[in-house]
Amino acid sequence: MKDYAQSVAFLGQWGCFQQVVFFLLCASIVPNGFGAFTLVFLTDVPGHRCVVPDYNLTEDWRNTVIPVQVVNGKQQLSRCSRFRLDVVRNLSARGFIPGRDVNLTDLEQEGCVDGWSYSRDVYQSTIVTEFDLVCSDQWKMTFTSAVFFVGVLFGAFFSGQLSDRFGRKPVLFATMAVQMFLTFFQIFSTSWIMFTVLLFINGLGQISNFAAALVLGTEILTGNVRVLYSSMGAWLSFAIGYMMLPVVAYFLRDWKSLLLALSLPCLAYLPLWWLIPESPRWLLSQGRVEEAESIVRKAAKWNKVQAPVDIFRDYLVNNKTDPKDTHNAVDLMRTSSIRNTTLILCLVSFTVCTGYFGLSFNTSQLHANPYMSCFISAAVEVPAYISGWLALRFFPRRRSICFTLLLQATSLFLILLVPQSLPILSMALEMLAKYAVTITFSMMFAFIAELYPTLLRNTAVGICSTVGRLGNCIAPYLVTTNIYLLHLPHIIMGTLGFVAAFATLFLPESFGRPLPETIQQMHKRERIKCPCITGKETRVSMVLMDGQVID
Template sequence: MKFDDVLHQIGGFGRFQKTLYVWICLPQILLAFHMFVSIFTGAVPPHLCLSTTTTWPSPANQESGTDPSWSSGSSSIPSFNFSQVELACPAAGGASQQANGVGNYSGQLDGELQGGGATGECKGGWEYNREIFSSTIVTEWDLVCDDAKLNNIGSFIYMFGLLVGAVLFGTLADKYGRRTIILVGLALQALFGVGAAFAPTFYIYTMLRFVVGTTISAVIMNAFVLGTEWTGPKQRMLAGIITDYFFGVGYILLALLAYLIRDWRQLQLAISAPGFVFVFYFWVLPKSARWLLANRKHEEAMDLIQKAALVNGRPLGHDIELEQDQNIDKTLEKQRKHTVLDLVRTPKMRTQSLIVFYLWFVNVLVYYGLSLNISDFGINIYLTQFIFGLVEMPARTITLFTLNRSRRISQLAFLAVGGLACLLTIFIPDDLSMVRTGLAMVGKFGITASLSIIYVYSAEVFPTVVRQSGIGMGSMCARAGGAIAPIIYLLKRQSPKAPMVLFGLCPLVGAALTLLLPETANMALPDTIEEVERAGQSSSNEKGTSCA
């Protein structure tokens, strides 16, 4: 019997698989914590530079025309109302911005007031508004003005860790098994996550966060693969969406957790320490029977299958034999004959591959570009985080109803919705922050749905002989998009609207390119590159005939 036949016989999604998905889904909550905690730990409160020689205007007395002085050297420093003070950053050539109050907080504010000329230095130290955050990495290490870019670079390094983790742990998982890499990833994630809470310098903190980023890929990829390899074909799409829901739950819970814990070290500790609880996975998380068979561990695989059958209440006879060596060897032999270069060697395959890679890139670029910079939209940062988390649920649910109708139209439509919504935000004035947040929410909805679709769509576009290579390259492009997302916001120094323009135009380009991809809903999957090329030629011939 083939493995899928045995899986069907023991139950494609019985009690064994449901229990497995509980173990797979629980870590997704912590993964969401680690992915988005920098929204709060790296937030930039309104701030002032305290000059040791400069007199300072008191907002309370500005209306009366008086201008009493005070200095950072005095024993009692007056309390500034940051929502009324016009701030100017020396590094920005004196360009000023209006600080926002608690009810209209903007974490991207980079304004300072410094007397005596725009030198770009602050010798008297910084004064931060601590009404929203008691401390962040910005307030602790003064990552403002000239050093503000370090915050973005730190986010880039963390996201680059996801790219490194995808390559490193993807390879190790094929060699040592999905379960082993998940356990290693969870252990490293807890250890280095807690370590980041005690980092003495920004650079050590960034290094520790980089390692955490690599473990995110280790757990996400291999948990998805482990669940898929134990689940029947009919239930795989729904099972995959379930894990996404738990990621969304983590998204929402982080808003509550960050609201309750305003100190960045305590928050970092709170999201990392629970990871040590997963030590019990060493005893409950099963291996992949498919991986065991592929690595010629037939007896261990059969023992696991028998156990799964008993848990599902559908025991197998001991005379069951799997088609193991011959079929697996043939499949592996075919795959070894092809390399990553085969994805771009022939015309039709090259076009489809490059488009899919771009779709992976742009989906993740915009998803994290919006998610990691929610403070740009002008309303309470905690409320925005909560709303963006809620949007994840319907966005992922709606794909269950659209995918079976058309993969191509679903991908195109949601990309277009996400891109248009992001583009429209640039035309909304700052005083209409609710409207701008609403549009950003629509953009997040479209991109989240599109991101869910690309996982399924790309697996069907690539033929069997290069499917693993294609998905692997797509994942790398996705991680590259995630790494670039924080850097995009450095363009705000040139134009405040530049990031949202890119986040709007890039998905629209992707929507147009999707028209060049084949429809794969309810279609037989291609096994060889030759089939892909013949399908392209057939389509061309049909068009030529109809035109004639």
């Protein structure tokens, strides 16, 4: 009995066709790297203080009209208040000198009724300076980031099901177009509300095209090349985009110029429609055999090999799928076996996303220069993605993910034991945790794609990604819990890591096994591991959707 990989084995694994698909899909992922973290610069708050109109104040009063406050043990000029100008103007006109004739602590203060003056030492402008998202409106800045991640969450949920329904390729290019055009349209925002609405729509396509590209490559490529793409290839492309962001932002200090530079190059991706094929696996699952064979025969010409007369005859005999048989997210919860797998993967995805974005936001403060901070946070991911590829290449998925989750959790808890006099050691442990969680992050999409059949693969990736994106939404708020307890963020992320590591042991293994094409094939893999008792795997009896019982 042949599966898909055996049916197309005559193509080889690394011919001209596979190389084109590999590198073009990797190129399509690069914009996700800088798009996912653009808000780091768009929403950064530059130094600011109240505007003081020219009221013919004396030099002494002009220098003291902004009160001094103590923040974190340091004195600094107030960002959100000033002394009442009518009082100051009257005192200045009468020749009083502040500090000598007038006790400044007795003067009444007021808000920045005339607006704010922003420092341009780092940025020419951000959306914070554009729409005055400071002081009483500072909540809008955090809310803006939350809206973006909510858009990502909805995009991940619906794009997976749309991809399983209409194909990988249409959803990939549709979400790329959403990301490109909405990034461009944000430049013309005339209000914070307009910017936020466009940002939400932009979020719908931001990570959705990444998931579609990952699944498309996973289904087209085979063998070690598939592992290379789904781990190191795709994720290194993401890291390249991530590292490009601070470089571009450094030279373009204006938020509109930055968005323009991030959107216009995406036009170069439109011709890829005629070069990137649809997934033959998906076409076969829809009963579109002729289209699947046409793609494979074209691949054979590119690779200069001879294709068999009937490529998928044996494959179809043993992997019959009713083209009218449609599936959706409900099928991920229909049987106890698939339900357990889905719930555990959702827990792990949530843990990984919370840890990844939580540590990313926290490590952004490693350096006083925000561009350097962002670059360091991105650069540490390169060795992590290489390690993730090696783990997927040579080690079982379940044990690898369990180990990296334990490494992340242990590193975070060890930070609690480090005295405050050794900040470098704390930083090293936090970077080790970032390294570990990034490895897990890079492995999760590949692991999920390998566990589910073709009809449910993109839906499963989308659902697990959706739950994971909830971690994105809470990560910025999680970091701020250190105001209640210094290491509370580390405790929360570490605890989640330990729980997820234990839950991972109850997932089926996919290492060295072909991708399942049908739900029946997925059921044959479903086993619950009991490592603490016997070290053996126990089969679970289950009832399939058609009523058939499998032991």
